[in-house]
């Protein structure tokens with residue numbers, strides 16, 4: 085039994101906190117609200133209060149549990165090594181067991197995500213209904229026309245007319261001798277940022293990989309277990325692991341920090357003690373972020389010039405979740421013409437954090453403003469990053485702030501450079517980073 | 521319990537969102553970083569964002585006789601922020617503006633909730649720094665560190681918080697605001713109330729504005745490390761460095777227990793047989809530093825160091841610092857809990873004190889790792905224990921008693937920088953005469969006749 089289910093493990097982990105307060109310096113939410121209950125030290129104390137019966141999984145307790153971006157800043161800054169992520173996920177799961185999911189979430193998690201084909205059908209239809217629901221805004225997307233439970237100011241990215249997995253074709257001639265690389269796309273690349281999918285495919289193929297693109301792959305399940313719905317998440321993990329088993333790849337790559345963390349870490353915990361535990365462990369060990377994979381397996385540095393200044397934002401789940409720091413920077417540094425400008429506090433959470441940005445819109449935007457300040461100071465033309473959720477958040481905030489900066493996936497820049505090879509200096513190289 | 525009327529007035533004065541009454545929030549204010557003192561849930565937490573709001577809540581507290589507990593980041597190690605009688609916690613974190621960095625007078629004026637590191641970040645572009653640097657610089661507040669008179673790693677050369685505080689605004693227990701000191705380094709007008717409030721641990725009033733002195737950032741530094749097979753030669757090295765008339769910015773010592781814990785934690789190649797390691801950093805003008813570093817090296821070798829190292833690059837400097845930086849994390853992983861003590865002795869008695877601590881640990885069969893600021897005699901015997909084990913804790917408490925007795929016997933003091941709070945109160949009579957204690961109580965009584973301002977701390981309950 086892992087931390088999702090094991091209460092005695094939860095209690096043991098809670099005891100490890102020495103109350104030193106070091107986590108305060110690393111918590112983006114605490115830096116906005118300044119209340120102890122939202123920082124690891126306090127939240128741990130609050131969970132203890134629930135465990136010892138001083139309070140229950142009350143509405144307030146659940147609210148404090150979820151006023152957290154799961155950025156892992158606290159874990160990284162904790163001198164004692166308290167496993168805050170596991171504590172918070174375990175506690176959220178426990179809260180759901182006590183209080184249930186609530187109507188809308190029940191519908192989405194149990195009704196949609198539970199069943200891959202229903203989910204796929206709905207999102208395909210969604211691409212058509214999108215203009216009915218959203219006013220079109222910046223090139224990235226639009227804001228809601230109707231109250232959808234989303235802030236009316238929130239810019240929601242446009243769903244791609246055709247999902248990546250439906251339109252993408254693997255080029256059979258290009259890489260038949262290389263490693264069998266399964267590309268796990270995740271939802272944001274499949275349904276929104278399809279250009280990232282194409283870029284990853286392009287780069288992998290140019291480097292001789294045999295790319296496997298299972299269409300039946302499903303959402304990684306992070307939004308579901310992050311809310312505490314372990315039952316549905318387990319179902320989703322099982323589905324994805326079975327798909328992977330079927331294809332028997334040499335490696336799995338992800339281009340989404342969150343999917344990567346799920347495959348590398350959370351699936352193992354979700355499957356602990358179950359029939360798929362060994363499979364989860366085996367495939368976790370073969371999973372790489374795309375930047376990590378290119379650096380480890382070796383790649384041919386692209387030679388096309390791109391005249392852009394670029395900064396990089398570390399997604400929490402890539403840096404602290406997977407320990408990927410150097411690799412994307414080296415990829416960017418290796419592109420001719422790109423002037424790389426490191427921003428201050430590149431490792432600070434952008435405030436996005438999946439549904440946190442919908443449920444705590446103002447708070448999440450306030451956190452993003454700090455990120456925008458760092459970005460603005462670099463004066464860079466573009467911010468590269470490795471996570472769709474971060475990108476969505478930064479794009480939205482930049483739009484609200486009227487900032488012209490472009491947000492891109494690291495791999496899009498790499499792919500752009502490959503494509504520019506042989507062409508003469510194209511001063512204003514603009515990649516097609518989305519499909520519209 | 522707080523009366524409904526008092527709560528209503530607090531809400532009226534601050535607005536709903538700055539008054540916390542949900543149990544889910546309140547339990548999070550039931551502790552600070554000191555261990556072993558139990559937990560105390562306050563009746564209400566208020567988060568004023570201006571001095572006027574602080575005044576308003578203090579007046580309400582005065583009217584309804586509610587105990588008031590000022591609180592910064594609650595990282596203090598002496599129980600100073602514990603709301604032992606319930607009452608009202610006043611969190612000052614929302615008063616977090618840096619009001620001014622005055623580059624002509626080399627001062628900065630800040631609100632109490634400013635984090636020390638944030639002040640340093642604001643000063644750095646002007647080539648300035650605020651030197652007091654407790655291990656918690658990145659989270660402790662200016663208000664809390666002034667109230668504790670915090671020290672840090674650079675105390676030997678740069679002094680501690682009280683050497684930098686020039687002016688203060690304080691909301692007194694009766695709700696009035698008083699302003700003391702100013703921007704001038706020289707100021708002898710009246711009693712030195714700035715010094716009285718610095719280190720007052722929130723027992724005399726709530727600090728709402730602080731003016732501190734800044735110094736130019738040192739332009740150059742060199743870092744060295746040495747290991748010693750016995751404590752006396754480490755002590756001799758410290759003495760020799762000072763004899764050479766070098767005052768290092770940092771002169772830290774780690775004992776064998778700490779060395780082993782650090783090595784276990786991150787294998788950085790420390791000699792496990794060493795009785796102590798010294799970490800030394802000299803800083804200042806380049807020419808001066810380049811003259812001082814060789815003198816330190818000579819002193820280390822002459823004192824019988826079993827190995828010495830000088831960092832040639834920034835990377836090597838980082839490596840040498842790793843041992844010190846990871847000492848606490850490393851120790852904290854050995855057992856479930858860690859109690860960091862603060863006994864301080866004259867510099868020349870450091871080896872003796874370390875030996876005493878070793879004997880005490882052995883006598884009570886407990887594990888104590890000691891690190892500390894060898895340069896200023898401020899040691900942190902760190903007891904590794906499990907506070908849920910009552911039997912062991914009984915021995916731990918006896919050991920702590922003996923550690924403080926030993927420090928006083930060697931001519932030292934109870935607290936170098938962590939404050940008296942609750943943890944060290946019972947030893948106060950060992951350090952001070954009745955006349956001295958009564959003087960302190962008289963001050964408390966005069967300023968806080970109702971005994972509502974952080975009651976029970978430092979001087980204890982005063983009737």
Ligand SMILES: Cc1cc2nc3c(=O)[nH]c(=O)nc-3n(C[C@H](O)[C@H](O)[C@H](O)COP(=O)(O)OP(=O)(O)OC[C@H]3O[C@@H](n4cnc5c(N)ncnc54)[C@H](O)[C@@H]3O)c2cc1C
Pocket residue numbers: 103104105552553589590591592593594595596597599600601612632653654655656659660661662663664665666667668669670671672673721722723725726727728848937938974977
């Ligand atoms: C791992 C660790 C390492 C540490 N290292 C050091 C070190 O090297 N040197 C050192 O000196 N200390 C050290 N400390 C102790 C602590 O960090 C310092 O005392 C720190 O300055 C306290 O600041 P704070 O904001 O957390 O204050 P708090 O803990 O919130 O408060 C401290 C005291 O001040 C009072 N107070 C707070 N704000 C105000 C205000 N505005 N007006 C009046 N009273 C107020 C409180 O009531 C309390 O009595 C360490 C602590 C830890 C956990």
Ligand code: SF4
Pocket residue numbers: 100101102103104105106107108124125158161162163164165166168
């Ligand atoms: S840093 Fe770790 S040990 Fe310290 S208070 Fe936070 S969670 Fe607890």
Ligand code: SF4
Pocket residue numbers: 110111112113114122123124151152153154155156157158159168
């Ligand atoms: S995960 Fe991030 S937001 Fe959540 S408590 Fe830790 S530092 Fe704060």
